[in-house]
Amino acid sequence: MTATIPAGVETARDLVGPAIAAAVSRLSPDVRSVAAYHLGLADADGRPAGADGRPGGMGKALRPALALLSTRAARTAPERGVAAAAAVELVHNFSLVHDDIMDGDTERRHRPTAWTVFGVGAAILAGDALLVLAQDILLEGPAPQGLWASRCLSASVQRLIAGQGADLAFERRDDVTLEQCQEMAGDKTAALMACACSIGAIYVGAPAELAMGLAGFGAHAGLAFQLTDDLLGIWGAPEVTGKPVRSDLRTRKKSLPVVAALTSGTRPGDELGALLSGTEPLSEDDLLRAADLVEAAGGKAWTEAQADVQLASAGECLAETDMPDDVRAEFAGIAEFITARQS
């Protein structure tokens, strides 16, 4: 298991970054400045970021890399998938801007979140604009493939919204089942990942079998990614996650390991439920104890096993789908990278 950034991710940033910057430059000045800040293209005063002349930001650029790979899976030059890759990255960032407001998060990618800098209203608008830009880019592309890609993206956005809606609703519930929690993760994370892994192929008019095989890979890899992310939310090192230690326990998030523990029917699971049921801020001792209880209730082991299962299923989808061997290897490399636990 490797934690080295796969080469395709760097390539994607170089190919797709300029397309995203060009798209954002079409926004009106007030909206553009917020969007550019969030994307890491500019600082809070509108000065271009990235002293090396390259656009900064774009986070991990995983989704664009997957989208370009899917274009190559269709035996087409990655350059032809740039619009599709940019659209997926814009949608991902639309959801980040809005989620940061909903979750009250004040920091992202080691910078203050957009709403803390520009206000909630301006951040809502910037998210809206990124969402519409994503569709614009696809609808301007060649027909009918642009239309197909747009529908693929649209369907994944509706699932993204459904997942975030469920996540918000879970905060007020103490009867969330593990199945509901998995469905939420499927909607919130895996749907857009499935779209990223197939939209490039769809955009160049690849056959449905290829698109479906790639989407299956993406759905499983996306779930493995979320399971891993939930493990890091409890046991990840702050320097790796960019968040405070045990941040998901601190916010009482109904993450997969937590819900697995709460629904385990074990004594540590019940203890965990009692500990998390209050509304007072949890002390550092409480947080340590909560992490131990999740582990003792089997929540950690279940999540690790599930991540392995999903990763294996992703691998099966890859094996069963016809594509060039080097592309298959790069997909597998990215799947391993995003599920590397670093713990």
Place this chain on the structure above:
Amino acid sequence: MTATIPAGVETARDLVGPAIAAAVSRLSPDVRSVAAYHLGLADADGRPAGADGRPGGMGKALRPALALLSTRAARTAPERGVAAAAAVELVHNFSLVHDDIMDGDTERRHRPTAWTVFGVGAAILAGDALLVLAQDILLEGPAPQGLWASRCLSASVQRLIAGQGADLAFERRDDVTLEQCQEMAGDKTAALMACACSIGAIYVGAPAELAMGLAGFGAHAGLAFQLTDDLLGIWGAPEVTGKPVRSDLRTRKKSLPVVAALTSGTRPGDELGALLSGTEPLSEDDLLRAADLVEAAGGKAWTEAQADVQLASAGECLAETDMPDDVRAEFAGIAEFITARQS
């Protein structure tokens, strides 16, 4: 000048209401309940609204009525434009849900706004979902007209966002020119109205000249509507506007009559600037005085004259565009209805 609701508006509600209810029913439960509440399809507890069995809400349903008229302008049955009409209404409501959060408005259509009932996060998501639904409906329609209609809608949403962004930015500025204010109104209100007046024709594949003539009518009528709305925001009766008396002055909104007064170079205009420059809540006496100053500075007369100019331009567009006479008469009737000042 009449204030009777044109017959086409009732018809539109009957035709488009079910399509909107069907679209909303596709949303996930958590998101659906917020969207249905905002649209007046359900109360805050999820019970269906409208004791007569008809969906409630849909506000004035002006935009769907205009969209169906544009289908008829293309000499096609209005039933064929239902998807386009529903999409415009969904976008309009997306913007209302998000604007209510940004503007901190607590009441709409005589009910508490969605964010006050369900929270800011859930309301942001519901707005997002309505926006994506609108595109879904069009993209599912016949190709390539569904694609054309989708691009028309998308372009108007970007202008809507630009206009709302400018409106938010104006709150923090005291140097807004009348030209900038008119541009903002064009983006925020007229662009979607232009889309509503042409999208039905576009959706049934009408020639470009018809679509452009209708869009021109909609842009002028939309500006006339905004100018009238700004007059009502100062001099409208609360029972007509559903808002407190002089509400736009209360919130120090940079509406068109206010900016016309502020930039008039007159003594009352300067006095108005001094009065509105503070941050303390304005007393009822201050509000009365501010309204008088807007009028004395010529802001009211300018706005009324501009509304008449725009209405006349809208009429010219209608006269120059080939369509059945009864459709032209209905367009004119709606334009007069939405600019009736009731004062």
